[in-house]
Amino acid sequence: MNKQKNIELKAELLSEGLWVTDKALSGIGTQYKEQNHGLFGWDFEDHVGIALPDDFVLQDGTIVQLRMNTRSSYWIDATGNGLVLLKGRRKIGPVEWLPRPAFYKRKTKSGREMVKIGQIGGADCLFFCYQNFCSHFARGKQCLFCNLVSTTVTYDSVLRKKDSEEIGEVAAAAFSEGQAKHVLLTGGCFDRQKEVDVLCTILDSIRRHTGFDTIPGTILPSPARNKDDLKAYHEAGIQAIGYSMEIWDEPLYRAICPGKSDSVSHDEFIDSIKTAIDIFGAGNVYAVFVMGLEPKKTFLEGVKAVTSIGANVVPFAWSPNPGSMLEGHRAPSSQWFLETILEAAEIVYDTAIPAGTENHCYRCDGNSLLHDALRLKGVE
Ligand code: SF4
CATH class of the missing domain: 3.20.20.70 (Aldolase class I)
Known part of the structure; x- marks a missing residue:
């Protein structure tokens, strides 16, 4: 995917939000960095009691803030080969969570x-x-x-x-x-x-x-x-x-x-x-x-x-x-x-x-x- 495509994708993910499967949430808050709501909340929906990632990385290093929206057609799942971003049934590409400090x-x-x-x-x-x-x-x-x-x-x-x-x-x-x-x-x-x-x-x-x-x-x-x-x-x-x-x-x-x-x-x-x-x-x-x-x-x-x-x-x-x-x-x-x-x-x-x-x-x-x-x- 070229770099401009990644900006377009990031713009889409910020304006539409996305959701994450339970399997993909494994390790959030222990191995991977979770949201801590230091100031504002940026999700479309509140998620009290559910640890969500703060952000994630596209293949070219682009950082995307995770904005939870269960109505979005974008979602992240875990596969045997790591995390994958999808739109509906279409696979878009691999993504990674950020390590927990x-x-x-x-x-x-x-x-x-x-x-x-x-x-x-x-x-x-x-x-x-x-x-x-x-x-x-x-x-x-x-x-x-x-x-x-x-x-x-x-x-x-x-x-x-x-x-x-x-x-x-x-x-x-x-x-x-x-x-x-x-x-x-x-x-x-x-x-x-x-x-x-x-x-x-x-x-x-x-x-x-x-x-x-x-x-x-x-x-x-x-x-x-x-x-x-x-x-x-x-x-x-x-x-x-x-x-x-x-x-x-x-x-x-x-x-x-x-x-x-x-x-x-x-x-x-x-x-x-x-x-x-x-x-x-x-x-x-x-x-x-x-x-x-x-x-x-x-x-x-x-x-x-x-x-x-x-x-x-x-x-x-x-x-x-x-x-x-x-x-x-x-x-x-x-x-x-x-x-x-x-x-x-x-x-x-x-x-x-x-x-x-x-x-x-x-x-x-x-x-x-x-x-x-x-x-x-x-x-x-
Ligand atoms: S209401 Fe405006 S000035 Fe006050 S914290 Fe929010 S953004 Fe800042």
């Missing part, structure tokens, strides 16, 4: 399970949500695609607030076993000054425990009000920073993210991105979008606008997940995702900003298609 079995010095503090996303991205909380839900102003509260209540699988020292311990364990290559840190919704202090303390802890001078990876904080906050993050040793803008089209941003747009305007995001580029350097700043909730035209305008000022883009492919306001809706077709991401990749490639793959790479990303599309152009 060894630190998932370990505990911190104070006895907390490490897997409840940090999890590996994709094959190599160590993810921490330092606080699973967002105040927009209490006011009924959560982003329409977000199921943070429902996921937390349904699975109750991670610590809601993580201790900075323990985050450092988990980072040391994950990097020393070799699986983690980057970190990704986010923290829901915070008072901004408090967030700067909290995040810098966490970064200091990660550096002390791992021995890193600078930490490969990305933080996703709220936009900083002033340049000094951004300098503080940079001096704390993180290599890259991103902002979850979600939607480029401004009226749609206000409609889809009512609480967030009350507290952070579109222009504030752009100002923060520009300031962050001055400090972190071109390619080390990201605008994070949810792809599939706005027209292709405005999404691509956003990609063009942020890359033209020197930022990279991470567009997560939207799925109508349970507990979000858009539960039960449908994502665009896989063809829409494919065409849009190939055009986005052209734009990113043509701007020739540094790829930043030392901080975020295609192996981090089971739920985005952009790195895969850039791989077609030799960017890894």
Whole structure:
């Protein structure tokens, strides 16, 4: 199967979901990496009590996030020769689960399970949500695609607030076993000054425990009000920073993210991105979008606008997940995702900003298609 076919297949699997036979689930949570719902749930259906894989790998190394949908025509079965992906009765090709990190079995010095503090996303991205909380839900102003509260209540699988020292311990364990290559840190919704202090303390802890001078990876904080906050993050040793803008089209941003747009305007995001580029350097700043909730035209305008000022883009492919306001809706077709991401990749490639793959790479990303599309152009 050629590489573009694999992106098309990944787009189909993200927009349609899939299901897995009991036989193929053997070893999930022991030998192979399971979902731990560190922040959001991305499945089409909840699956309390059933350990599902977080993601899987296609033959060319493409990482695909597993999104459970028992109505999908795609499914994975186990055969004598390993796992196979099927559509209806048609065999598509072999797939593999990802190994379960060894630190998932370990505990911190104070006895907390490490897997409840940090999890590996994709094959190599160590993810921490330092606080699973967002105040927009209490006011009924959560982003329409977000199921943070429902996921937390349904699975109750991670610590809601993580201790900075323990985050450092988990980072040391994950990097020393070799699986983690980057970190990704986010923290829901915070008072901004408090967030700067909290995040810098966490970064200091990660550096002390791992021995890193600078930490490969990305933080996703709220936009900083002033340049000094951004300098503080940079001096704390993180290599890259991103902002979850979600939607480029401004009226749609206000409609889809009512609480967030009350507290952070579109222009504030752009100002923060520009300031962050001055400090972190071109390619080390990201605008994070949810792809599939706005027209292709405005999404691509956003990609063009942020890359033209020197930022990279991470567009997560939207799925109508349970507990979000858009539960039960449908994502665009896989063809829409494919065409849009190939055009986005052209734009990113043509701007020739540094790829930043030392901080975020295609192996981090089971739920985005952009790195895969850039791989077609030799960017890894
Ligand atoms: S800001 Fe939006 S996406 Fe982020 S946690 Fe709150 S509701 Fe969810």
